[in-house]
Amino acid sequence: MKTLIQPVKGTRDFYPEEMSIRTWLYQQIKKVSSSFGYEEYEGPILERLDLYAAKSGEELVKEQSFVFSDRGGDQITLRPELTPTLARMIAQKQNELAFPVRWWSFGPFWRYERPQKGRTREFFQWNIDILGVDSPEADAELVAVAASFFQSVGLTPNEIKIFVNNRRLMDVTLAEMGIAPENRKTVFHIIDRRDKLNPNSWKEYALECGLTPDQFEQLCHILEDKDLWKKSDELVRFFNVLKAMKLDEFVVFDPQVIRGLEYYTGTVFEGRDAAGEGRAVFGGGRYDNLVGDVGGDPLPGVGFAMGDVMVTLLLQKYGKIPAKQEQQKMVLVTIFDSTLLPSSFSLANKLRLEGITVVTYPEAVKLQKQLKFADRKGIRFAAIQGPDEAAANTVTLKDLLKREQQTVPVEEAGKTLQSMMA
RNA sequence: GUGGCUGUAGCUCAACGGCAGAGCGCCACACUGUGGAUGUGGAUGUUGUGGGUUCGAAACCCAUCAGCCACCCCA
Incomplete structure (x- = not known):
């Protein structure tokens, strides 16, 4: 074989077979999003680097985005996510939109990361957000959208679970433990690493980070407390809605869910293979000051993003992708x-x-x-x-x-x- | 960015210092008006790429590229 020019690292070729899967996925997403009254939108694929610097950590953007200078010398990036674009688009028309705004999108994104299972450098992502409301019922609606999507592609609660937590609840709980606000980020990080370390190493790590043995015991207790959510009025209302919609089988309270993103302020959630394999299929949560960061008036919202790579792996694993007809x-x-x-x-x-x-x-x-x-x-x-x-x-x-x-x-x-x- | 595993025919893989092979697929014919079967025959390789060691390298060493796995991160 002659030496072929290699494709760019971390990209995928969509041959007709793969393309038909992607198209099918798009159709399912569109169907579910529309059924909840969400409208489709799209932003540019190229954005100024500044847009992301406003919110995400500078290092994150510079290290993990494709950035280049255009001929005028401006720093341009291939969009690594959609939320800042959404924030800008909302801010630009903030006075003429009828809130709550319900928008969704499905398009390509790029992140300069090391490819591995479930992670590529070029991927497609479903983004869906409701903006202009600050209620647990809006949180529940977004989770219901996700659950309905799984339902409509034929995934059962035995195959996919949506794990839910609440940042405010965790803040209160950690405060009760005597952890100062400035140390909570560290504790969140400890919680995040729990599944990656064996129990002994994890304990060592926690104590190294400054937890007292007594606080460590309390933390273990909290993370095992399946009823902790009852102490959160927001989560009680949240679960009531999902129960009324008969989608509660898909949803589980899990105090271990934190999500990396710092801008989440309330409910946070992520979907995972119920068998516990692989990385998260989607993730999202409530943010209360999104639009403010790009120059608009503060606006609360809740949304999530689902990448095509993991969800396709999951759908293939459980045989939910229909053959071409x-x-x-x-x-x-x-x-x-x-x-x-x-x-x-x-x-x-x-x-x-x-x-x-x-x-x-x-x-x-x-x-x-x-x-x-x-x-x-x-x-x-x-x-x-x-x-x-x-x-x-x-x-x-x-x-x-x-x-x-x-x-x-x-x-x-x-x-x-x-x-x-x- | 860190560490590990792997790159051989279109695909899956074997050969593990001594002539580069098998299965599947592909092509042709049996079958000049009918496809999934069967039989017979046939084609296919700079062994990812570049260097090195050796009388001799697909194999050993170094580099590089890509894929996979874990870490990091996960907007």
Whole structure:
């Protein structure tokens, strides 16, 4: 093999097979988002670096984004996330929008990271947000959107779980433990690492970070407390809504869920394989000062983002991605020989005008080869017109799946095919 | 950014210092008007790339690129 130019590290080629999965995913996302009244939007793929510097940590953006200078010398980045763009778009029209705003989007993003399972440098992400409301019921709506999505693609609560926590609840709880506000970030980090270390190392790590043995014991107790949420009025209201929507099977309270993002202020949640494998499938939460950071008036909101990579892995694992169906309704019009070529092309277009998807074989080769092609492509029907049929102005229509065929007048071919497909 | 594993035919892999192979797939024919089967025959490689060690390297060493896995991070 000649040496091919290699694709860019961490990118994926979407061959028709993968593309049909992505398109299907998009359709599911669109269906669910619309059913809750969310409107689709899109921002530019290129943004000024400054947009992210305003909110995310400078290092995060510089180290983990694709950044370049344009010809005018401006620092431009391939967008690593959508939320700052959303904030800008909202801020620009803040006085003319009817709140609450419900928007969703599905598009490409880039992060300069080391690729591994479930993580690429170029990926697609579903973003969905509700802005302008500050209620636990709005939090519940977003989680309900996610749960409905899983439901609509056929994932069950045994396969996917949405783990929920609340930052305010954790703040109060940590305060009760005597942990000063400035140390809470450290404790959140300790909580985050719990699953990555064995119990002994984790304890060592926690004590190194400055927890007293007594605080460590309390922390363990808290993280095991499945009823802690009852102390949070917000979470009580949140779970009530999900129960009323009969989606509560998908949702579990988990005091260990923190989410890395510093701008989350209330409810936080993430979806994971119920079997405990892999990284989070999606994550999100409530933020209360999003738009303010880019120059608008402060506006509360809640939203989440779901990358295509993990969710596709999950859907494949549980066999939820439907096989391509289009070929089941396609017809291959064969070309018997070069003299009958015009006749076949005429037939092909006649069928197309009747709404049938028709593929012609582009040269007059052995019928055997043409049918084999149809077979390999999964095209279910074939139309054959040899000298006999042409003389009688008929065509033989074959169902390759049922291995049946019939010869009908050309004028009836479309109608007959329609009934064969039904 | 750190550490580990892996790159051999279109695909999955074998050969592990001594002639680069198998299965599947592909192509042709049996079968000059009918596809998933069967049989027969056939094609295919700078062993990821670049250097080094050696009489001799796919194999050993170094570098590099890519993939995978874990860490970091996860907007």
